[in-house]
Amino acid sequence: MDCCRRFRMNDNTLSTVKRASLMKHLGRITALAGLVISLALVYREHPAAVLGLMREAGAGLVLAGLAHVLPMLANARDWQTLIRGTRRPRFTQMLRLVWVRESVNSMLPVARVGGEIVSFRMLRRWGVRSPVAVASLVVDMQLTVISQLMFTMVGIGFLFAHAQSGTLRLASDLAWGVVVLAPLLVLFAMVQHASPFERITRVLNRVTSGKLAAMTGESAQIDRTIKHIWRRRPVVLRYLFVWQPLQCIATSLEIWIALYFLHAPVSFTEAVVIESLIQAVSSAAFFVPGGLGVQEGGFILIGGALGLDPATCLALAGARRIRDLLIFIPGLVAWQFAESTREGRTAAWRPARRNDPDRQVTGS
Numbered sequence: 001m002d003c004c005r006r007f008r009m010n011d012n013t014l015s016t017v018k019r020a021s022l023m024k025h026l027g028r029i030t031a032l033a034g035l036v037i038s039l040a041l042v043y044r045e046h047p048a049a050v051l052g053l054m055r056e057a058g059a060g061l062v063l064a065g066l067a068h069v070l071p072m073l074a075n076a077r078d079w080q081t082l083i084r085g086t087r088r089p090r091f092t093q094m095l096r097l098v099w100v101r102e103s104v105n106s107m108l109p110v111a112r113v114g115g116e117i118v119s120f121r122m123l124r125r126w127g128v129r130s131p132v133a134v135a136s137l138v139v140d141m142q143l144t145v146i147s148q149l150m151f152t153m154v155g156i157g158f159l160f161a162h163a164q165s166g167t168l169r170l171a172s173d174l175a176w177g178v179v180v181l182a183p184l185l186v187l188f189a190m191v192q193h194a195s196p197f198e199r200i201t202r203v204l205n206r207v208t209s210g211k212l213a214a215m216t217g218e219s220a221q222i223d224r225t226i227k228h229i230w231r232r233r234p235v236v237l238r239y240l241f242v243w244q245p246l247q248c249i250a251t252s253l254e255i256w257i258a259l260y261f262l263h264a265p266v267s268f269t270e271a272v273v274i275e276s277l278i279q280a281v282s283s284a285a286f287f288v289p290g291g292l293g294v295q296e297g298g299f300i301l302i303g304g305a306l307g308l309d310p311a312t313c314l315a316l317a318g319a320r321r322i323r324d325l326l327i328f329i330p331g332l333v334a335w336q337f338a339e340s341t342r343e344g345r346t347a348a349w350r351p352a353r354r355n356d357p358d359r360q361v362t363g364s
Helices: 002-044 047-057 059-066 069-080 091-107 114-125 130-161 165-194 196-207 213-231 233-261 268-284 294-305 310-340
Strands: none
Touching (some): 047 059, 047 233, 047 310, 069 233, 091 114, 091 310, 114 130, 130 213, 233 268
């Protein structure tokens, strides 16, 4: 019997390794395809023209990239408001968390969820209880999805209001995409009312003949914590109407600064429109590491609708890649360094003890 059980465990482990290997290969393939598309777009618009614009902009593009620290500061604060208790991470810790999460999600083939897993490990390492860590991550994602949908609609509305023939077609296509995705996004945002974690764990517990009984209570606690955050209206409203708009304004500042130094100044409103729609395009292409190719194509379509020539749009996309090199590559290095230290080797997955004095609640 032990031999059979051991064989089944080895077989399951092998299957898991194969799936992980397949995902890694798919990520590499999509990244390579995106890189080819990016190079093809630059080649079509004359590489010398694109590189010439970036060379003239010089340090201005570095400044635009470093400006990304501003939305990271806002994100660190709004996420911190979702956690309350004696073990709530300091603001500097939350900023580090945002930095690593964005770096992992933006640069690695993790379908935009790997950063959340890494964030959970870091929160547990800092003493945040599992239900609180998971709940803060889930609600942060839900509120971000809602706010991103709102800003996408603002961008589409601007295109409709300033429509020419090509602009109108682009706005119409984007609007239809939002119409299709909106019900799914709303469902995702409101799913906390159905206690999904507890329900899923109970089903899995029945399937495994009671082997997951210990997890059922913790899953129910996650659901209760998520509901508790949503019931704190001031926290949710400040997140949606203070911190998220500040993030959008700060990320739009990157676009505005880059275009200023590329000698293609636009109004700040137009920069907000470009940023909101580029975020929507990048989110839709979550399976492509770094949005390679997709992001460049998005800049050409959206920038072209606002009167920017293709070479300038590609130079703007290049400015975004400079940001990745300045902010996200060091973020990956910082994450790997943390994982390699003794702190990174602690048992981040150890469940909290029942008599843990750090009984946390969420809210602000």
